[in-house]
Amino acid sequence: MRAAGDGGLERFCSPGKGRGLRALQPFHVGDLLFSCPAYAYVLTVNERGNHCEYCFARKEGLSKCGRCKQAFYCNVECQVCIFINPHKQATRLPRPVQSQSESSQTSVNTWHSLARPEGGHAESVLGAGALEAAGLGQAQEAGCMETMGHLVRGKEDWPMHKLECSPMVVFGENWNPSETVRLTARILAKQKIHPERTPSEKLLAVKEFESHLEKLDNEKRDLIQSDVAALHHFYSKHLEFPDTDSLVVLFAQVNCNGFTIEDEELSHLGSAIFPDVALMNHSCCPNVIVTYKGTLAEVRAVQEISPGEEVFTSYIDLLYPTEDRNDRLRDSYFFTCQCQECTTKDKDKAKVEIRKLSDPPKAETIREMVRYARNVIEEFRRAKHYKSPSELLEICELSQEKMGSVFEDSNVYMLHMMYQAMGVCLYMQDWEGALRYGQKIIKPYSKHYPLYSLNVASMWLKLGRLYMGLEDKAAGEKALKKAIAIMEVAHGKDHPYISEIKQEIESH
Template sequence: MWSRAMKTEGIEGTERFQSPGKGRGLKATKHFKVGDLVFACPAYAYVLTVNERGGHCECCFTRSAEGLSKCGKCKQAYYCNVECQRGDWPMHKLECSAMCAYGENWCPSETVRLVARIIPKQKCQTERTPSERVLTLRELEAHLDKLDNEKNEMNDTDIAALHHFYSRHLDFPDNAALTELFAQVNCNGFTIEDEELSHLGSAVFPDVALMNHSCSPNVIVTYKGTVAEVRAVQDISPEEEIFNSYIDLLYPTEDRIERLKDSYFFTCDCKECTSKSKDKAKMEIRQKLSTPPEQEEIKQMVMYARNVIEEFRRAKHYKNILHCELLEICEISLEKMGSIFAETNVYMLHMMYQAMGVCLYMQDWDGAMKYGEKIIQPYSVHYPPYSLNVASIYLKLGRLYLGLEKRTQGVKALKKALAIMDVAHGKDHPYIAEIKKEMEEQK
């Protein structure tokens, strides 16, 4: 039965195949031009992030300005309407009474919440789901043999939390099966983001996970509610492999290779990693220094930059840290790195991006605009065409300008965002309609 299903199932215009040196992958069987929808994939399982509760529907992730109805029992989950509430109940019931019982002590991680939703679905699912046309969830790579002590400990912590928070609602598989499932989710999970790349939730999309990685990808993944949409950002010919990017492509080759090895357990050999064509521009050194820095000084500064990026990432999760303290970390690091690095250097840009985010949170619109204006041009150079990172900065800047009554600059920036989003999201995406409406209101 399965082998027949394998033949009849599939995604039109594509084919699962053995990619030389990469294991399984997905290739095109027809021509796709830039902007074409290659395929869409509903989430096998998904969960809205806690921070977005009340702003988005738990079931369909629709953002609502009109207000959502909340679950009468836990009063923490919000829905568009009765249909969405009913549709989400099989998943929400896993958390609803537990949230009431635990109160403020209800704090499983997003990964734990996602795995808790996968377990019952896997148990009752005998047929392939619409998310598994070319790859089943059980086939996802776990790389258990490659996990280091730290990752194994994280897995154990997650399993303990799953038992702690869901013991009354779930019939658990054994520990070995749970270990494998958490490893599969950690290696193949996706974060669903909005048009400004704000985190909305986590999900698994087995078919999307089949695509291999390239630092010069020919497709991009965006989200329409809880459905992943894969669109071509380069022309793709029949028999050509379809490549997605697993990571943020801002950083130099060494960083990207390290990140891919650490999170996905392979060494990238794409043309970008072998040619390192963008590394010189990404690692730009400040001009007009009285004495050019030695290689060792540059190396030390890169180490400092990486450490401060990690320090900032951790600091963001401290409950008691003030936003002005986060901004101070950004400013001090920018001053130090600026003694050697040019403002277009990717490590400088990273901290400027963080500073912009903090300014937006603090409603320091001028500060956010100042950082955004410094970021946008180098971003357009360092990232591939049709990058969501570039679109999101144009979008943030456009909205900032409009808020500060700089109408001409605002509309111009929003148009640049739309030029990318038309390709990446598709012209009929609700985000595009929203942005066009914002522009119309300026007339």
């Protein structure tokens, strides 16, 4: 089955993997294989005011919805689009969603969110009457109308923000559905008003998603039941729900097939469903990479791909050794990877490098330290929700001190805690401390990750911006150019992020 307009690819039955995506023509490094608009998406609550709710553009001077005063838009056009045309592409999950960075999800913050001045949000307001001013309002519900060059049939359109706008006003501070619940609500709304196949489903329809329902343990089933209850609680007045069993299946599908949308520093922006992108199978040595231009997913080659070759992406952070990667894959996606990286384990020794001592540590000592490292990573993940930055930094420093008695600094468990410490330093505006950690991280990152890794690019980007902020222009420019070299392959040379970084270099 071939996608219209994407003749170089086809859906096929991949031996031992089920459905997959296969190349019908050669693709070279940096080539765009295909792009996929989001079937449904939500901006994360933490980025409201920094990014447009509709197109995800990051800019100053956003205008907020006059009713709920929580959603922000570039202008009336973006607000209108999210109400009447949720499929229009603009220029730009608590449980498993496909993300480039495991470590980025656990960092305290990123440079961008810290560098913004306090109170930098615009005070301009798109009032509740903004839609009427644009020629919408009651006309939307009455029938057909024409606005902004689009002929829109009212009964087919669903005001996506309206799903949340009124409830946010009603619930006030008690409005707290998870991102997965918010995304699932939008999927249900989309299915109701757009039951036919969408441009996001050229090769794979949402209804075809795997749920792996039979593989869920009791804990995961309980979490889904909690999500179902939250969906009813927050959206019952605005959505028609299928039966509970169908909702359980849908949540399971979202958990296995959802994506996190991330910015150039791998900071979490939101969650989305990209059906055709979800068709790709996983490999720990992928030949493509997924990046985002607003709410559009783009898939580019990071290796040479020959006709007949399967197209693989990575579902997880590739920093960690084989056992850790497969533990994550089994827990989140219910399979064990059999790629070359996993069968040979060639990189595992370097990833878990042991300190060279006159009296080498015994095998049991190493195993105990690996167990400690995994435990402290989980402890830190939980501690972020209730400990202060200084307490978090102490966890990082003490764990590094303990692990450092056995592990080299290039050991991935050491790197994980260094990355967390860097995030805490950024949050505390300790730029010199963040820079010191980044300088320790970048060389082993470049060794452990694939050649065109977004994790490496984002670290060069952080370092470059830190150098620039600390008035070391030469080092900053060098680091930013290293980030650009990777991003031109991963994001494409015309991506707005690259233009922004080049402007940063020129402005210093």
